[in-house]
Amino acid sequence: MDILIIILQILLVGLGTLLFGIIFNASTEELPYMFLMGTLCRGAYVFFYMNLDSMVLATFFAALIVSLVSIFLSKSKNKPLPVFLTAGILPILPGYSIFKTILGVVEGKPNDIFTYGILTLQSLTIITLSVIIASSVSKMLTYLKKTLT
């Protein structure tokens, strides 16, 4: 039963990502990919969080998987990477942490500034690192493929 609820929640995050794709003005043919990327991102995050019990590692692996799939889709569908990546990383973006950090500044709460500030920096660095690793792996594979053929 719990698994069913978790799957339902993951699918709802995918649906939310699809709907946010409309705000980003993604075309109707790209919207199903938004659902796929959102579901994949949240699914990977939940899976790794349940197994590794670390938010940092879960964010890292979710971002890495989303980046790799985005690069693959971008090449196979011949579309720019942001079409898939922007929506894909939406469920793990540290928007709320950014907000709480600045709210801590506005309300004069040093604990919030420190806690959420560190969380924001961690998330931003991890997501960027994952995207860079994924694009480096993709470039290396393309290079190897060219060298071998």
Add this chain to the structure above:
Amino acid sequence: MHTTLNTALTAGAIMLSNGSETYRVQNTIAMILDGNNYHDYDILVIGTGMVVTINSEDQIPLTMTKTVNHIVNNLEKISLVAKTVNQFYLGKLSLDQTMEELKKIDTRKPYSIPVKILATALGTGAFTIGFGATPLEGLVTFLITLLPAAFIQFANKRDVSFFLRNLVAGSVVALSAATASSIYPLLNLDQILASVIIILTPGVMAVTAVRDMVNGDFITGSSRAIEALMLALSLSIGVGAVFTLWFSLQGGIVWTY
């Protein structure tokens, strides 16, 4: 040479004004120039504009500048420009045809405002339940988002400054959330706010800023980072002011931790 440069800058400007990264804009411009056999050029793209020079041995070098004032997120236009430029590069389109296509792309209408408002509200509602809240909290999130989402669309259409837009939208979110919480105190306000605020926080911008800086583009990266901070600041001021006022008038705490 002039037509090629104009076409390249038009493609670059459409991409930049629709939220593309600077290195992608640079690549797009380079593809048009290379596609027309101009291989000696200099391209400078920053967050608000671009300067391109074509150097030629038999002609005077030609430089053109294009600035971008209003940046929105439109993945469809980025995708279509990339496709058109790729077709030109492969020789499937002439320069004139490319320019015609680019003009068509630039005038394409986005989704209608009611569709965007509904998508925003349904999206935040789905996120709230997806992140572990109850269906009732999801419904409250949907209702709370409708007003700020409508205001954001109105502000975008009227060219209201981003600072004022986020400040007012943040205040509306906080006021609606505080009202909902006073009507039904068992609501998990923190979870509702976390989802509603996704539409106002600069998460995508912050990641793009870090990516730009990691790619060595510190000017664009730092300018995007400052913009993201200003957006977060305006939102926090709006939310913080309303909650402080509500707390002092109602005498009850509205934050749930």
